[in-house]
Amino acid sequence: MKKKHLLNLTLLLIFIYSCKQEPYSISKIEGKQIAIKDSLELDKDFDSLISPYREQLEKDMHRVLSYAPKTYTKSDGDLNTAIGNLMADVVFSEGNPIFNKRTGKNIDIVLLNHGGIRSIISKGNITTETAFKVMPFENSIVVVALKGQQIDSMMHYLSEAKRAHPVRGITLTLDKNYKISNALVNKKPIEKDKTYYVATNDYLYDGGDRMRFFKPNDSVYYLDYKIRNAMIDYFKKVDTINPKIDNRFTQTK
Template identity: 45%
Template structure:
């Protein structure tokens, strides 16, 4: 009996000492400021040196040339850089879209805030493309109803900003109304339209909610930045002008 009792207590003690799974109680963080007094670690610098050299070489590679400064503030409702961005994205994306659908994109629209840097006169480098578009946004084509196109026009007029529009369209707004043409044709209420934009804007970014819930969405799996780089690689000298594609009277 004594041995039985001792065995019982031993077994009970074994189960009572069974490890419980660890549970996370809290996470603490600490800000470590980097100042000029912070010393580098030679081993780390030596390790990243080859990668740094490769990146710097790629960023400094020349893609194209511009005879003038390209900025987003040439005029109130359009800009040289905005026109360039919208047109080059259309030019690069339309063959992809047509090969998949047999149809053409009607026009392109992006946002003023998406242009993050200008390009100064002279050689255009890969670094310029990354500064212009530092985000990982991709190109998409939203099929919109004529009603959504009207919403798009009203948005542009109310915003009164140089949002990048491609050359296929012309918007002229006055106090009494507006005219909007796509390839020199007015909006057809019986048609749908294929509009090129970024995935960010298509999700309603920058208050462009007319892009949400399209009739159909076509994802091109093509980054905006890559389209910029591909275009510049094939363009010896960038030529762009203000052509009145959006006028407020």
């Protein structure tokens, strides 16, 4: 009986050993060179499929919405620019009715960032494509409830940044050393215990451009409304835009 078990065990070991796979190794590599051409051949079937959509998109992008009597750039002013003022005013005019309908409250301040303006508005017809060039990002409007003390922090941020960040609803005056000499909200002194509603975009709310004064806050409201779409809606309403540099953010020389 023991010999039979020993024989079976021997046969099993021989079977396992014979089934053992040896490690693989690369013996050779084959390939061929494919030349890169200057152009790709057009897939006519695919092109005919997407052609109607492409034509409609091009038509929509080039649809005239309004008119610009001159060219506006983000470098045409020191601490506030016509194009920046336009964008801040658009966020208010198009965003406040939505915010008011949902909450019964009104936006006090708008704050965007200078770097978010990505193109000029050229003299001539304003199209949908214009809005996409000026604001190519998917940033949406956010309204944040802040106390007066945080508004003070926002004013100090603007004074130290020394950039024409688009603003609305504030009057901020700096002296020749960039120190704050006057800071008002809706033409009134800032009340430290008062709640102010500041419209911005989701990128800045999350701390973009070092704007860390948005958190903590009393509450935040997402309007689900892209700034680019607000611009398009505004352009559709006005025959001719007329933004100007004003006294909302200035320095006394």
